[in-house]
Amino acid sequence: MKQLLAFSGIEPERLELKWVSSAEGPRFAHVVTDFVERIRGLGPSPLRTGASARKAG
Amino acid sequence: MIDQVRDHVKGLLDDGKIVAFVGLKDQGGNVSPHVYTNSDDLNNGFSLGDLNTPGDARYPLARIAMTAVSQDEKGAVGVLVRGCDERALYELLRWNQLDAERIVKVGIACPAELAQAHECRKPFPDEYVAGEKTDPVANASVDEIMGKDLLGRLDYWKTEFDKCIKCYGCRDVCPVCFCNVCTLEEDSLIRTGDIPPENPMFHLTRAVHMAGRCIDCNLCTEVCPAEIPLRTLYKKVAEIVKDEFEYVTGEPGDRKSPLNILGPDPGHTAAND
The missing domain is CATH 1.10.533 (Death Domain, Fas)
Structure with missing residues (x-):
């Protein structure tokens, strides 16, 4: 999936797949926080321009 | 070349090895897929995509063959295959969409210009009745x-x-x-x-x-x-x-x-x- 995104011109870092067990609460929080920080760093998606950005309003 | 293929298919139909043949038919200049069910049919408009050679009229014959097979209870269906049609058949077999025993391939090799135009990775089936093997074209x-x-x-x-x-x-x-x-x-x-x-x-x-x-x-x-x-x-x-x-x-x-x-x-x- 990441390779296909890169080929289409979308930063592959915007996608992450992680397996977290239901017993791993702290790990889940850690994984999600990390991801949110990473996405913040990347800024708005390059797809949110023109029509889609207007619709999203 | 086309006669070679036609005679081969006639033989298959006449010997009862296949109940139908999925190929191409020239109808007033338009080449379209056609299911031939008897050898007399083959005298009328039988085509390889061009007048006498494997031309550029291509259709998903493998999937049409899949439908033809489902129309008959147990007979085998012949199908005109280029390199691409054969790859499609192999893939449909792997995805359980076909019974290998009910398909009889009649291969033709494509000319070099066609292979070039479609950046073809294998412009010929494993076995072919007519045509010349040409080189695969690399992916660019x-x-x-x-x-x-x-x-x-x-x-x-x-x-x-x-x-x-x-x-x-x-x-x-x-x-x-x-x-x-x-x-x-x-x-x-x-x-x-x-x-x-x-x-x-x-x-x-x-x-x-x-x-x-x-x-x-x-x-x-x-x-x-x-x-x-x-x-x-x-x-x-x-x-x-x-x-x-x-x-x-x-x-x-x-x-x-x-x-x-x-x-x-x-x-x-x-x-x-």
Whole structure:
């Protein structure tokens, strides 16, 4: 999936797949926080321009 | 050359080895797929895509053969195969869409110009009745895109996908699109009312569904009225599947496609049969 995104011109870092067990609460929080920080760093998606950005309003 | 093929097919029909032959028919200058059911039929408009040689009129004959097989209870069906049709047959077999014993291939090798025009990876089937074997053509289109930077690629694909009129031609002509229900028509997954369809979701979704399936025949790109280079996208997907799973589509053997691992084994219709 990441390779296909890169080929289409979308930063592959915007996608992450992680397996977290239901017993791993702290790990889940850690994984999600990390991801949110990473996405913040990347800024708005390059797809949110023109029509889609207007619709999203 | 065409006589060679015609005589071969006549022999198969007359000997009762096949009940029908899926091939091409020239009808007043238009070449279209046709199911021949007796050898007299073959005297009328039998075509290889061009007047006497394998020409550029191509159709998803493998999938038409799949339908023809389902129309008859147990007889075998002959089918005109080029390199691409054969790859489609191999892939349909691996996806349990066909019974190998009910297909009789009649191979023709494609001329070099045709192979060149379609960047064909194998312009001839394993066995062929007519035609000359020509060299495979190397893949260049994927490298061209990979040469761009991320933004360049996004611009390129967004512009291409914006041309889409959502005719579903790419899906309908695809020899390996056999699903009864299609994600592309599922409103909860992709908005169905928009033209161009959701960009890039529509085309990326189709690309993912081509993983471990696309046999690189180029029919989708050939039929696309908006001339979107879809096949380049699917070629990349095939490259990823090959790198990650060492799976190459359109080859003989019963190895299951990596995206079909939960399905029944080849030759079975259900997991527990």
